[in-house]
Amino acid sequence: MRSTVFAMGCPLYCLWCSNPELIGFTKTWFYHGDRCVGCGACVAVSGGTITPGEKGVVIDRARTDMEHCATACYYDCFESVGTSLSPRELAEKLLRDEVFYRQSGGGVTYSGGEAAMQAEFFMETTELLAPHGIHVTLDTCGYVPWEKLGPLVSMVDLVLYDIKGMDSAVHRKYTGVDNGLILENARKVAAAGKEMVVRLILVPGVNDSEEEMRGRLSFVKDLGVVSQVDILKYHRLAGGKYLRLGLDEPMQDTPESTDDTAEAFAEMAEAMGFQVTIGG
Secondary structure, three states: OEEEEEEOOOOOOOOOOOOHHHOOOOOEEEEOHHHOOOOOHHHHHOOOOEEEOOOOEEEOOOOOOHHHHHHHOOOOOEEEEOOOOOHHHHHHHHHOOHHHHHHHOOEEEEEEOOHHHHHHHHHHHHHHHHHHOOEEEEEEOOOOOHHHHHHHHHHOOEEEEEOOOOOHHHHHHHHOOOOHHHHHHHHHHHHOOOOEEEEEEEOOOOOOOHHHHHHHHHHHHHHOOOOEEEEEEOOOOOHHHHHHOOOOOOOOOOOOOOHHHHHHHHHHHHHOOOEEEEOO
8 A cells, every 4th residue: 555645746748748737846736527516706806807608607617716716616516626735744644554654564655646746845854754764756847957866756655657659759749858868867867876777658649559668668778777567548637637627638539549559559568678567
C-alpha cells in the first residue's frame, strides 16, 4: 500500500496529460455541470462573469472569483484542486498510515504534476519520514535542472522515470519541450546508482512505432541500471477532467492504445532482458 502525493505544477504540457488540473502552479477549479440545477446562485454573485448555459453555466474563468462563487453554490458544483501545506503537515498526514506501509511493504510516492519542481519541499518531507523508515519513491518526467533534481534523487529509495520519446522534434510538438535535458538527467540518475524503473507511454501515431519504441528501449538498456520498464497505454479517462476545467481535450480524436500493441512492445522489452509491466 502506498500514498501518492500529487504536487501542483509541471514544466511539460503533454497533450495526452491525464492530470491537466495539476499543470499549473496555483489552485484551480473543477466545475461539475452535471450537479447544477440552474438555481442561479453563482450567477447572482459573479458580477456578470458567469451566465446561464444550456447545461449548467458558462464561466469566464479569467475574470471569475471562483472561491466566492463556490461559496454561494448550494449543490457543490465547484471543486477546488490544490492546497498549501508545510512539509511537516504533509509528513504528519502520511505517517498516519505508517502501520499500513510496514505491513504491506509499501510507502510514499511523490508525483504530480512534477514533484521535483518543489524539490526543497519534498527533501524536507523526506527528512521527516526518514526516522520512521518509510520507503519513498519519486515519479519524475526528468525535465528539471539537475541542481534541483539531483539532491532529491539522492534522498529517495526509488525513481520512476518517464521517457516519452526519442525524437526531439516530436517530443517538443507533443510536450512543449525538447527531450535533451530529460535524457541527460536519466543518465545522471543511472550514474548515481539509484534504483530506477523507466515508464514508457504509448500514444497511437505519436510514439508507438517499432522504430521509436526500440530506440527508447535501447537508450534505457544503455543506462545499465534499469531492470524494469512499465509500458503505459494512452487512454481517454481524463476527458471529463478537461470538461470540468473548461478546456478542450487536445487529443480527443486520438484512439486509445490497444492491448496488442502494448503486448508486442512488452515482448520486445523482455527480449532485451527487462522485467515488464503493462500499466505500471
